[in-house]
Amino acid sequence: MSHAPVFDAVIHAPGRLQICAILSSVDDAEFAMIRDAIKVSDSVLSKHLKQLEEAGYVKLTKQAENGRQRTWIALTPAGRKTFAAHVAELQRLAALTAPEPMGQGFAG
Template sequence: MNVPVFDAVIHAPGRLQICALLTGVEDAEFAFLRETLEVSDSVLSKHLKQLEEAGYVAVRKATQAGRQRTWLSLTAAGRKAFAAHVAELQRLAGLTGG
């Protein structure tokens, strides 16, 4: 049996939430993620850096309405890793008999 992978990079609550939010969209603006997660810029940046270094998140910067904006999206590897991590969490939850 092929057991899904528990991913320590994704597992941290903030990164898990970021991946969950990005799964449902093509991309999202940094400010949207910050406000939705109710975290500071520095906390969000730290989580995003770890996800980007793992190859799970792509960062795109663009000027919009005269302001620099940062857009984030899950890469194909990020989507695959998140799906495997969620499958592993579901498998583990199933072991509880609850």
């Protein structure tokens, strides 16, 4: 990957990280699909999307369909680049952790 790993605090919040992960594998996704996938209310998803939009990471498009307004969300090129760099940084950090010794698994 050509992008240097960079931790991004806007993306890192669990809900926003999940949103970016979903959007990274598609061109766009409908609001309700994302809401249901990350199991949050409309208002919580709206707040996350507003923060991502203000950072320039997502673009929202509203379309009327069968008399209903639907919102579609897509990662911007900057959002894709930043998400990829964030994931690379998480992978770099994970690689720094000590491997668990064999036979010493957590007994839960």
